[in-house]
Amino acid sequence: MIAFVLRRVLASIPLVLGIATIVFFLLSLAPGDAASLFVSPNITPEVLEQMRRNMGLDQPVHVRYFRWMSAMLRGDFGISFSRNQPVADIIVQILPNTLILSFCAFLLAFTAGILVGVLQAVRQNRLTDSSLSVVGLFFYSMPSFWLALMLILIFSLGARNLWGWPIWFPASGMTSVEYPFMSPVEQLRDRVAHLVLPSVSLALVLAAGIARYMRGSMLEVIRQDYIRTARSKGLSELSVIFKHALRNGLIPVITLFGLYLPFLFSGTVLIETVFAWPGMGRLVVDAIFQRDYPVVMAGTFIFAIMVVVGNLVADVLYALVDPRIRYD
Amino acid sequence: MLALWGALLWIGIARWERVLAAPSGAWDHRVAFATWILAIITLCGGSILQERRIHESRTMKGVGQWSLAWMAFRKSHVAVGAAITVMVFYLAALLTPFLAPFDPAVQGSLITERMLAPSLTHPLGTDQFSRDVLSRVLYGARISLTIGFVAVSISMTIGTVLGAVSGFAGGRLDSLIMRFVDMVISFPRLVLLIAIIAFFEPSIFLIVAVIGLTQWPQPTRLVRGEVLSLREREFIQAGKALGLSKTRLVLRHLIPNTMAPVIVAATLGIGDTIVLEAGLSFLGLGVQPPTASWGTMVADGRDNLLGAWWISTFPGLAIVLVVLSFNLAGDGLRDALDPRLRS
16 A cells, blocks of 8 residues: 555656646747846846846756756745745745635535435435436536626625625635734634635535536445345435445545546636635736746646645545555 | 527518628628528428428338437437527527627717616616627627637547547557646646736637647547557457558547547537636636627626626626536437447
């Protein structure tokens, strides 16, 4: 087992490096460089040339590549052009925000998706099943950013200004303006309230996919002999489904954990923009628009690492849970 | 069928001056005119064929794989309905110059026509630049549907070829291609797309190319899996024994047999691509204004979400409807094309 994990870790290192390489060369192909951001009538060509030299942009591509790669492997991501701050510091500040959001969204998506999938499988071809399928497919077909806007319209703006509902959720940022003056309990509540809409709009689209998958895998498990045995022993339906069937039904869903990570991170890019959530997605998007190369490189690199690590965890979990899988 | 006849005739009567001016107008008007004529001819032909088929004797001929699949597909009303919705959307996209009540890019009076609620003259309201939302949704359909179709065609072609080569060749080449696939798949695609599009100039060609060129890993995996199981079958052995060249084996015998799952993946892929393109446009990286695109329209409505909800809501609903139809049609196709799922 340990050998298997080690081998998978070793195999994912070239993967990460390969992704970083692709990103580097794609971006170096782009017209214009970081120094062109500062082009203005107030700056003489000599100063611009000096800036290029300071940023190391006067070197040929392969030299820049090796410099950048070796610096990055030492954990040095360079200095952000737009914020004048080491990129590593910015990422350390911002990464937790994205992790919180993605973790909540994933938790929500998997809980909801698994429950709905099980319910559908148990009630196969009945009204509950077909109506949940339609609802699921509806959410599955939805762009997450539009869903986010609609949730804001209904549960934030509408609920507060039009209908005066007692509960409404804030639609932007991680905390309220008066956050520093709150008691710890209120602070926690404020944070949770700010998390609700972004994580729900991220999770619903994923949950719909998970439910589809879960339904299929549960249907296969439920037909097996050992489930009939469990029923004929006189176990309650609840214990048959949740204790016996669910365990095996969950196995294929674990692969989704790895498969959905890239989707989740793509989703956070849009959702963080909609909700003004100070996370990695927004950081990278802003950096792209400002041509802040070091941040773009570091951001995409971090995303790639998170995806690869997620896949690794999924693989290991899969091998742990399913004894039929050989890991040699 | 009747509704389609009604719509086509209504265009001829209510928009007759646009239809008459079309053959000498802009290229999209000419395309629309050609589509209109073609649709009428197809409908006429279809009706005549249907009549004749009813009168013809019911002798059964041999049925191939595709007609079997078609018969299975027809049984699912949901899938047929979805396929019809998709076709109606494509028809509407082609006929937009005749259908749209207003010009999508022309701004109306900023005082009297700004952000009007849905009414009879503006069925879906107007936006902050006093443009008719319905017309813009119709014109946006062209962008989304075109990008979806072309990008998926590109990625499916690349994926099929790479997957077939990878599966058939095996060995070093196979593992090289598959490692590359792993690399591209384990990457948040949106981030990659944003980076490429933002650093180059956003244009419709770039978007189509980039989406198409980053989507091939999924079909590659799919086709490779199919080819791996197909190449051990007897008909390939027979082909090898006959001394067929490798190219011929792959192109004539392997690839056609992998088409069923590829068609399903393509149908589902168009839906995904439309959502993806909308996301890019939403960030301002899609087709540039004033050209209408669904994602841009949703973004336009963001600032006036409460006062003018219709600006964001209707383009979003259009996305949901189209993507839902593609997904339902894809599911129906999957059930119809897989002999094991056919009952």
